[in-house]
Amino acid sequence: MPGIWSRHPKYFIFVLVVLGTTFYLLNPLSPEPQFKRLSFPYDLELPGRLERAETIYKKLLDDRRGLIKKFGPTPADVQMFPADKDPWPAYTVWDFFPAAYNCPHDIQRLGALGDGGKWVCGITRIENKQDCVVYSFGINHESSFEAEILANTNHCEIWGYDFTVHSFGPQITKSQEHRTHFYPYKLGGSNKPAVGDEPAMFTLSSLMKTNGHSHIDILKVDIESWEFETLTTLIKSYTSAGLPLPFGQLQLEIHAWNKSFEEFLSWWEMLEDAGLRPFWTEPNLVYQNYNRGATVDLAEYSFLNVKGDNVFIRDPPRTSAERKHDV
Template identity: 35%
Template sequence: MHRPIAILLASAVVLFLIAFTSTRTSAPWRPSILSHAPGSGGGDAAYVEARLAHAERLWQQAVEGRKEMVAQSGNRPFPDGYIYPYHVWDFARPSFFCPHDLERVGTLGDGGKVVCGMSRYEAASPGPSSATNAAPELVVYSFGVNDDSSFEAAMLERTNAQIWGYDYTVSGWAKQIPAHLASRAHFTKAGIGKGRTKNPPFFTVHELMELNGHDYVDLVKMDIEGAEFDAISDLVSSVRYDPANRYNGTLPFGQLLIEIHLIDGGDAFSTPKDLAAFMNWWHSMEELGLRPVNNEDNWIGDNSVGKPRFMEYTLINVLDKKKNKLL
């Protein structure tokens, strides 16, 4: 190698090392959301408002795009006829975005749920949950418990949560909830639907809220094997016909973690029979303030039927900003 070239290469290496060392020793970069946590100053409210306004514009674009998708798809057998050019789940993509962190809370498998703004909940209602914790309570409803309570256990450990759980197929919480947190987790063997005289009984969501003395729930987890269509439709009807204005024109919770099951409910519950019915149901949630920020396939469920029939969604309520701890 010629000497001038060697000198130039050596100089370049030295400059690279200086720049690299300078980068490594400087203050680490932090996502902006961490510098805008509740109570930290830094224009938190303005920051979140700007994020929400941008997300709303993206959602509006998606709403217009859906109309074109529906027109191009035509009338097909629902849901399995919608594969190409648009799959059935393409009509309900997460077109909004969480203005905070997205985190899976609970196990990495089917029992865990993706939460928008878990850090916000921890800051507003720090845990663990206990009778002596003076922090504001986080009200959580869990519809569908089955054999995994890792999500509920994590909420109790990390926030000052009070959790009300309902499932007519099991007799209590799963093993993940430790004894020292159990007093803040209230379980009732009951289903979601209509029919208090059944055994076990069934309740609508707003009936349970009235029984518990709640006009607002911070976070709702709903995994009720297809009955979610009736449950949400009933609640939507309650909000739309609300002469006392109890619900303030929006669904009475800050965040909804829901699994949608496109299955035949038979006589037990009703499910959409065509794309128009599915879109009307989906739009009814959005009309009352919910925005989808995340989704993921339930591969275990899909594999059991050999078709993509099950999808998990995270939706946040953007209308009730006075109560919603996320906003």
């Protein structure tokens, strides 16, 4: 050994470093890594993909609690949009609510690339669905989203509601009109008749009952901040009865005007408890462009309902022809 050391000192040191590193990595007493890696098989069936997405989302809930503690330490202490001054906290309200749930299907933007388009999880799941039902609240002369749903499905029918206009937008063609139904009603947390210039208001449950529907595949809501009252009433009516929400997914524009973080968090956690998981989000930069200097308090979210029984989280029963083909 002394001969090797004297003739090749650099080689000897290299060998010692390699051996030391090997023993350290193989040592069972080595410290655990700070973050545990999530390990999943690659080819999962739908239930496995949903389970994996839920595991990832639960980590987000832990991260949110940590962020609240860091900038709070309680929800009442967290600001929606902190002022640009020292000490400068690097967050806005949207950083607490990222769209961290993985859609288990294809994700596609339907409608205009500007204002009006929405992100949908698994449009192919309803491409040939015979009883496909879509509700759209908030039209405002822009129906590119609804038009593309009709173009990408064979049987979906759309019920549209907006008391500020008289019909769907011009994007819906004559050949598509037979699958649409429009009413100038207002969506709200209670039923109220039309009085003077004030339009009639209905709850979602009332409209579904009138239309003879027990489910909605896709629900789009853009009702200028009324979403807080409306969804609160809707969700509590179902959860208090022990029932799942009656829709498969929700495309929602959130208008966080005049809300405290504590109020917003409580409302958002109600959505989560009911089974809604956000899989896509984007700020409304069109609104921001025309209201420069204002906070970014409008954001589009797309949610998947992971509770109950809907086509996006349950595979339909196999037909006899499909079972015969397997044999």
